[in-house]
Amino acid sequence: MRSTSLFAFLLAAAAAPALAQAPASEKPTPSETAPIPVKPEPRQQRPIEPEQPAAEPAPSVESQPPVAPPVAPLATSEPTGLQPVSAPEEQVLVNGAPLHNPNVSVHVVQKKRFADEGRHELTLYPMVAQVNGRFTEHFGTAFHYTYHLQENFGLQLSTQYNWYSNESLFNLELIDKVREQAQAASALLLLWGVQAGVEVTPLYGKFAFYDNHLLQFSLVLSGGAGLGSTRVLVRPEVSNEVDGKTFTVPARFGDTGSKFLGSVGGGFRVQFGDSMALRLEVRDQVYTARVDRVDGCSLQDFQKLEDGRSSGTPFSELGLTGSCQYQRFDGVDPKTHKNYREDIVLGKDLVGNPSSDVLNNLSFYGGFSLLF
Template sequence: MRSTALLSSLLLAAAPALAQSPTGTPPSPVRPETQVSPPLRAEPAPPAPPADAPLAAAAGDAPLPVANAEQQRLINGAPLNNPNVAVHVVQKKRFADAGRHEFTLYPGVPQINGRFTRHAGTGLQYTYHLQENFGLQLTGHYNWYANESDFNLELIDKVREQAQAASALLLSWGALAGVEVTPLYGKFAFYDNHLLQFSVVLSGGAGFGSTRVLIRPEVTQQVDGVGSVVPARFGDTGGKFLGSVGGGLRVQFGDSMALRLEVRDQVYTARVDRVDGCNQRDFGLLEEARGSGQTFAELDLSGSCRFQKFDGVDPKTGKNYREDIVLGKDLVGNPSSDVLNNLGFYAGFSYLF
């Protein structure tokens, strides 16, 4: 009985320790500094920004302040009004050219490669855009200034020498028909608020032109002690075949206005064997009649010779035209030929409809 009572008292003493550790091993005491802190209370998530609000500078940062809401307004999905945002897009041409008509005025077309000649004129061009990148052209050009270069005039004045007539042949006007192709086009920003459409254009054509040659340069003469200026005298050398090739840039400002900047090379064959329709034989007969006092109308001249150009006196300056017969004879006495390149800069404005 005494042993049973002793065992029961031992079990009652060990019960609190067994209740603290299932394995029977007393739990180790917990140090104050290693105790686990209670979990922090979760803060509520900030509301989602609207779709057109600017993006945050980095994940987790607050949205940047908006100084001007208009700058952040989305246009076709992009903030085009924001100066700090660059948007690059690929889109179709704003204005289609296929099936449209275009008239271009070139108010001033200077020659930029003149060695023996100088030209300046005005051109008018019509273009029918048969397709988006292909068009048909008609071009007319008139040179209101056509003269020999200062270099050639200086040779005439100082050493009585000049370039061959064919090398100094002047183009009075020309008319050509041809084609235009647009191999490349694009757009660029203008003052950050406008998009301009540009095209690279290449052209070529053929046609006909009228030429002339300088017979006598401008001179100053003394009549009764009074000086007067005698204007230059030119002779017609007939029509010539023209060819043209060129290229440049076309910038379209809107649906109906455009600016063209081009360089074109007009090529024409030059052979001088007649001046004002008179050949070498005709000038020989005119020179004989001049010395004998015979009238030019009685001479056996070719049908194309316009002998009236070498007869009479200029009523303004008193210049005797018969003195130009020798000069005309010198021009055709040794017929010359050449191929000339008249390189011009074309800057003009277009209207499309």
């Protein structure tokens, strides 16, 4: 029995190296009770997302700097592509800007090329024409002196003389056809005026002239006050027949004294270079109108003149007021043989019913200036 067990042990020991040297390709047969292996299905690979950095803690409101709002791009109607530049003149600078270059657009308003502060300006208006004449018509010439105290503020002294001032054709037609006319105060005429005032230039700019010059313009506003000399129509122009010959007797005007004169206006000044400028303005001259004396004579003076004419008493002995210019109602015109004493009745009618009004003389001013 013991020998049998020993024989089995030696046989098992001899078979062990043979089993260890068996080829690796030979797989052991699975047991009937062992579980059947199942092939796993392939998994779909997800795209690898980049790792996001950890969120930093939000800064406090006090330490957070202000964020500027996004600036929208400027809209433009020009093509986005550059235009070919071949002509040499397109590279020439006009007053510092290539105005002929199609690839360049200037959008910046530069400073004024010529400063006005501390300069003097003399302005001549050869033609001043009234544009709102209903009962009156005025044409004249004006001269203004301006000292530019600051760039946008100046002191101004202005004078004006109306070499033509008469009642309008509408009013003269009323006198000729229906023997009616506007009140003397409503038809008061301005002969000359002197004013002192100020001028301001709130806006200025530039524009291209013939594509190679830049002109500087300014919006000017002005105002002033002073005195003006007025007159009234005593007798319109008439025809007088003497010895079979017809003479034209000129119109007769009577002095009505000095009146308060004020003005407001506005317009444009276009500057050419450093010392020349063109001015186009509209001004409204306002003056008080009251007719109670003609040639210095009051209603009482005209009554004495009429009595002296009837009695043949010399006018110098009638005891008239010192302001009455009675010489203008005495004598005969040597050319037309017009008797001036006939105007006494006309003057008396003007002051018989004293009238007052405030007149607006709206006029257009066109002239040129010299700056130095």
